Amino acid sequence: MLKAQRLRSQFIWACCLLLIVVAVAEADHAVAAECGRDFTRNQVVSLLRAGGFTGWLRGDPWEPGHMLDELTIDKIGDVKAGKRCLHLYMYIIRHHLRGCAHHETDRLLVLTDTQYLGSYIITEFPLRLRGNVLEFPRDKRFPNENLGYRIVFGPDGPPGEIYLLGETHSFFK
Amino acid sequence: MNTCHDDKGRFCTGSGAAGQPGSHHAGQATKTGAAGGKERQRSSSPSKPGTADSRTSIGTVPGYSEEGAHAWRGANDGVFAQAAAAYNKKHDLSPGDPDYFTPERLKAWAMVESGGHPKDFATDPFQVNKKGDWDDQKAKRCGLQRGQAMTPATSAAAALEWWHYKAYKHDANGRETTFKSVEGAFRDYNGKKDAYPYHPRVEHRDWYGKEVTKLDRIMSSQERK
Numbered sequence: 584m585l586k587a588q589r590l591r592s593q594f595i596w597a598c599c600l601l602l603i604v605v606a607v608a609e610a611d612h613a614v615a616a617e618c619g620r621d622f623t624r625n626q627v628v629s630l631l632r633a634g635g636f637t638g639w640l641r642g643d644p645w646e647p648g649h650m651l652d653e654l655t656i657d658k659i660g661d662v663k664a665g666k667r668c669l670h671l672y673m674y675i676i677r678h679h680l681r682g683c684a685h686h687e688t689d690r691l692l693v694l695t696d697t698q699y700l701g702s703y704i705i706t707e708f709p710l711r712l713r714g715n716v717l718e719f720p721r722d723k724r725f726p727n728e729n730l731g732y733r734i735v736f737g738p739d740g741p742p743g744e745i746y747l748l749g750e751t752h753s754f755f756k
Numbered sequence: 757m758n759t760c761h762d763d764k765g766r767f768c769t770g771s772g773a774a775g776q777p778g779s780h781h782a783g784q785a786t787k788t789g790a791a792g793g794k795e796r797q798r799s800s801s802p803s804k805p806g807t808a809d810s811r812t813s814i815g816t817v818p819g820y821s822e823e824g825a826h827a828w829r830g831a832n833d834g835v836f837a838q839a840a841a842a843y844n845k846k847h848d849l850s851p852g853d854p855d856y857f858t859p860e861r862l863k864a865w866a867m868v869e870s871g872g873h874p875k876d877f878a879t880d881p882f883q884v885n886k887k888g889d890w891d892d893q894k895a896k897r898c899g900l901q902r903g904q905a906m907t908p909a910t911s912a913a914a915a916l917e918w919w920h921y922k923a924y925k926h927d928a929n930g931r932e933t934t935f936k937s938v939e940g941a942f943r944d945y946n947g948k949k950d951a952y953p954y955h956p957r958v959e960h961r962d963w964y965g966k967e968v969t970k971l972d973r974i975m976s977s978q979e980r981k
Contacts, residue, residue, distance in 0.1 A: 682872025
């Protein structure tokens with residue numbers, strides 16, 4: 584009798600454990616499925632505009648004589664930060680004023696499914712995305728110095744400031 | 757050598773970037789000064805931002821004529837001399853320090869940035885506050901506001917602070933650790949990674965760093981003579 588009760592109790596515990604495992608796997612799968620989402624370029628631009636992006640986008644006014652050489656917004660990948668899925672995009676603008684030096688600004692854009700969260704100015708293009716870590720190439724001029732080569736997206740989402748290649752960069756709109 | 761270029765990345769000629777007749781700078785500038793920008797700067801009275809101080813002339817940057825319609829290129833000499841002096845004082849720099857700035861270096865830099873565009877040379881000669889390039893760190897480190905109206909004085913002061921930041925590697929606490937190099941600082945100030953027909957297979961930022969330092973060296977050797 585006692586043995587049967589113990590077996591039943593163990594069975595109930597095993598069922599509970601199984602349910603928990605299945606629930607967690609489902610949740611993970613749900614986030615992963617969302618993380619696989621791709622925006623069209625227009626959707627990204629709409630999210631940037633709605634989110635108060637401070638960079639330049641096609642259609643924005645510019646001073647006379649200003650020339651846009653290139654503007655690209657390319658997807659890097661997706662990152663799970665806690666329960667949220669973050670979509671990472673690379674924004675590159677190359678421009679110049681007639682008769683002036685050519686300039687380039689590169690930003691790492693961070694979006695959720697529904698909004699633009701902010702961006703970091705970055706000085707080199709990322710190397711690879713591994714899990715929730717975005718890795719950058721080392722500065723060949725200073726091969727032995729630890730200058731910060733990674734951005735880690737933890738459960739709290741994008742860090743407010745990052746240390747990358749010997750510089751500090753804020754997360755801003 | 758004139759390093760200005762048109763919208764297709766081609767070189768302009770020395771006279772290609774014409775000054776604007778009627779520009780408030782045209783005709784006011786001191787032309788081709790000889791040596792002694794720093795010495796004269798000490799004896800000159802403060803000049804209004806963006807206007808020429810007849811007693812402060814830095815000299816002509818090679819390839820950037822200041823003759824006739826191009827006289828506007830000398831119009832910020834007084835401002836550049838003051839900005840360089842203020843920057844050196846703020847950072848306690850003396851001649852021989854790698855990040856010490858002479859007026860000649862500042863002017864050479866300004867020519868590469870905006871030596872082909874009289875209007876921008878009169879407002880933001882260092883192109884430090886352009887819509888496409890905004891970075892929140894510029895507010896923190898240079899005191900700039902996004903979209904603020906620029907003058908040569910605010911442009912020079914902010915550009916020098918931004919250059920200084922770019923000149924050093926920092927640790928994770930923001931402390932300066934390693935001075936890159938003068939050329940490396942200019943390289944990272946510009947940041948542009950693609951190449952152009954006038955510097956094939958060389959990233960623009962590398963070309964830019966070399967170009968400014970080359971002009972600076974020529975200016976400095978002229979000053980010594």
